[in-house]
Amino acid sequence: MKTLKNKQLYQLTLTQFLETIREPEVLFWGIIFPVLISIGLGLAFTQKSESKFSIILVENPPAELDSLLHSYAQLEAVKGKEIWSWKVKDNILGHTEFKFERNDWQSAIVALKRGEADIIISDSVGKMQYHFDPYNSQAQLAYMKLSALVQSPKTSNTTIVVPVAPLTLKGVRYIDFLVPGLIAFGIMSSILWGVSYTLIERRSQKLLRRMVATPMKKSYFLFALMFVRILMNFVEALILFFFAWLLFDIQIQGNIGALLVLFMAGNIAFTGIAVLVSCRTSKTEVGTGWINAVQMPMMILSGVFFSYHNFPEWSIRIIKLLPLTALADGIRSIFNEGAGWMEIMTPSVALSVFGALCFVIGMKFFKWY
Amino acid sequence: MLQIEVSNVHKSFKDVQAVRGLSLAIRAGEFVALLGPNGAGKTTLVEMMEGLRKPDKGEIRIQGKTWQKHENELRKIIGLSLQETRFPEKLTVRETLRLFASFFGLDEERVQEVIEWTGLESKHKSMTGTLSGGQRQRLALAVALLNRPQILFLDEPTTGLDPHSRLDLWNILKALKDGGETTLILTTHYMEEAESLCDHIIIIDEGKILQEGRLEDLLNEKARNLDELFIQLTGKTLNDHSEGEK
Ligand SMILES: Nc1ncnc2c1ncn2[C@@H]1O[C@H](COP(=O)(O)OP(=O)(O)OP(=O)(O)O)[C@@H](O)[C@H]1O
Ligand SMILES: [Mg+2]
Numbered sequence: 001m002k003t004l005k006n007k008q009l010y011q012l013t014l015t016q017f018l019e020t021i022r023e024p025e026v027l028f029w030g031i032i033f034p035v036l037i038s039i040g041l042g043l044a045f046t047q048k049s050e051s052k053f054s055i056i057l058v059e060n061p062p063a064e065l066d067s068l069l070h071s072y073a074q075l076e077a078v079k080g081k082e083i084w085s086w087k088v089k090d091n092i093l094g095h096t097e098f099k100f101e102r103n104d105w106q107s108a109i110v111a112l113k114r115g116e117a118d119i120i121i122s123d124s125v126g127k128m129q130y131h132f133d134p135y136n137s138q139a140q141l142a143y144m145k146l147s148a149l150v151q152s153p154k155t156s157n158t159t160i161v162v163p164v165a166p167l168t169l170k171g172v173r174y175i176d177f178l179v180p181g182l183i184a185f186g187i188m189s190s191i192l193w194g195v196s197y198t199l200i201e202r203r204s205q206k207l208l209r210r211m212v213a214t215p216m217k218k219s220y221f222l223f224a225l226m227f228v229r230i231l232m233n234f235v236e237a238l239i240l241f242f243f244a245w246l247l248f249d250i251q252i253q254g255n256i257g258a259l260l261v262l263f264m265a266g267n268i269a270f271t272g273i274a275v276l277v278s279c280r281t282s283k284t285e286v287g288t289g290w291i292n293a294v295q296m297p298m299m300i301l302s303g304v305f306f307s308y309h310n311f312p313e314w315s316i317r318i319i320k321l322l323p324l325t326a327l328a329d330g331i332r333s334i335f336n337e338g339a340g341w342m343e344i345m346t347p348s349v350a351l352s353v354f355g356a357l358c359f360v361i362g363m364k365f366f367k368w369y
Numbered sequence: 370m371l372q373i374e375v376s377n378v379h380k381s382f383k384d385v386q387a388v389r390g391l392s393l394a395i396r397a398g399e400f401v402a403l404l405g406p407n408g409a410g411k412t413t414l415v416e417m418m419e420g421l422r423k424p425d426k427g428e429i430r431i432q433g434k435t436w437q438k439h440e441n442e443l444r445k446i447i448g449l450s451l452q453e454t455r456f457p458e459k460l461t462v463r464e465t466l467r468l469f470a471s472f473f474g475l476d477e478e479r480v481q482e483v484i485e486w487t488g489l490e491s492k493h494k495s496m497t498g499t500l501s502g503g504q505r506q507r508l509a510l511a512v513a514l515l516n517r518p519q520i521l522f523l524d525e526p527t528t529g530l531d532p533h534s535r536l537d538l539w540n541i542l543k544a545l546k547d548g549g550e551t552t553l554i555l556t557t558h559y560m561e562e563a564e565s566l567c568d569h570i571i572i573i574d575e576g577k578i579l580q581e582g583r584l585e586d587l588l589n590e591k592a593r594n595l596d597e598l599f600i601q602l603t604g605k606t607l608n609d610h611s612e613g614e615k
Contacts (some may be wrong), residue, residue, distance in 0.1 A: 019459045202457075215441060
């Protein structure tokens with residue numbers, strides 16, 4: 001132990017570790033925040049929530065609707081306004097509630113613009129006339145549901161008997177999509193901030209210069225920095241997974257070994273980027289700019305929170321080349337599709353090579369002092 | 370043997386000629402003060418001697434060796450404190466010293482020694498981020514002394530210290546001088562510091578040596594102390610007092 005204690009590599013790693021865990025913000029942003037996000041978004045999108053639609057009647061209810069409201073809906077007084085509330089129970093697709101409110105055309109349009117109302121209904125000789133933005137899918141859904149309900153209002157109190165087989169299988173829920181994405185995102189942001197920012201800050205404090213003025217091995221210094229970061233990433237991912245498993249019963253269906261390899265490859269890729277980003281500047285503001293420039297596009301495009309398949313066809317080919325996309329898709333395929341060594345081979349090699357390349361270029365221009 | 374030989378060294382930054390053809394020689398065991406106003410080129414010169422900057426022109430030899438060929442060897446025998454270094458805030462004094470000790474393969478015993486020597490015993494468990502300016506300077510000195518350097522470079526070790534802390538530091542350095550095994554190169558704005566610690570004084574301004582020699586030899590009837598000498602040489606004061614507060 002005594003000999004180990006005065007070894008450079010041991011001391012470099014130890015001090016790096018101590019510095020990391022003594023920064024309470026690191027623990028919050030690295031560990032607690034991702035868990036909170038996953039719980040928040042997971043609950044918001046996974047739980048069968050009641051869908052509510054708000055409908056504005058610009059005239060007295062058309063005869064067709066009026067009779068239905070009287071037999072199926074309740075009249076409630078909310079803040080001095082009279083509102084008809086029609087609740088439809090559905091144990092498979094979730095309950096639905098329509099709220100009908102009387103107002104003039106002008107206010108109805110304003111409410112529509114603000115997203116407070118979904119559709120407007122006017123009277124067309126006793127029949128209902130729907131007004132809504134056809135590009136708004138929420139409005140469209142409201143229209144479909146309401147018009148179907150008006151056709152056969154009796155179904156309202158029973159479960160639909162049409163053949164709907166709910167697919168709440170493991171691996172297709174939103175939380176299954178989200179957690180692997182968050183793990184990948186966590187790797188990216190923690191390495192970019194952890195490695196780049198540390199390097200830039202030490203350079204600006206002249207600490208790098210002070211250290212290389214001793215017989216310190218530069219490679220040990222970099223190794224210790226990366227090692228501690230990767231270790232922290234592992235712990236962070238483990239904690240996130242643990243909570244996701246506890247609360248949402250997330251499972252890893254594929255090969256754990258392959259997952260570890262891909263995890264390492266992701267760390268290598270982002271470490272390379274981090275070193276490249278921080279190779280010269282000693283201004284933390286410049287560093288922050290670079291880190292955001294790298295991180296923001298990937299955070300939006302790489303499908304961490306929502307699938308990138310909604311982006312235009314031509315852009316998807318480019319998006320798939322981003323390191324975060326490769327990492328997130330890879331982790332997701334292991335979690336949800338049971339992927340193994342074969343499937344992650346290409347992304348792992350690509351990520352590692354890319355990281356190594358960035359690292360080499362970064363080192364070539366690296367400014368120690 | 371000459372510990373340091375600087376011959377006709379030049380260094381420019383973009384449009385500033387920081388050091389303009391400067392030569393000097395420092396013998397073993399000498400305590401040398403580089404005295405000059407802000408922007409004189411002291412730090413630039415010292416950092417070139419420390420092997421942290423490359424001269425544009427000219428040559429620097431430490432114990433007859435150049436930085437290009439013998440960097441690893443030279444790093445082990447020099448000690449230094451930079452004009453401004455902030456040590457990792459979230460490490461304690463002892464952890465910081467242990468880290469730097471490990472670079473030289475030194476053990477806990479040596480760490481304890483320098484802590485005692487620099488009077489940091491009561492602070493050895495404090496995070497460096499919580500140290501006062503004077504304590505920080507002492508930590509920088511402790512780090513510089515770890516490897517029992519044959520050549521020690523201190524860039525403004527007492528700037529910003531109160532008279533009492535300054536005296537403490539001088540005493541540490543005087544003890545080092547009595548040991549007789551260290552060559553010291555120190556930059557300063559303080560006349561008294563140069564006078565009380567150093568045998569050899571080099572006055573520089575605008576990247577050139579204005580005058581150098583032993584204190585006794587520099588002074589004469591017209592210049593009875595370093596302040597007067599400086600005015601005589603440059604027509605301006607060292608501006609000791611206002612700069613000292615910086
Ligand atoms: N990295 C740099 N880039 C550009 N100019 C620099 C750089 N470092 C120093 N200089 C310039 O070189 C000149 C000499 O600077 P130097 O730091 O050596 O002065 P100094 O004698 O140490 O001053 P002080 O007493 O204020 O520490 C100054 O004009 C300074 O502006
Ligand atoms: Mg200086």
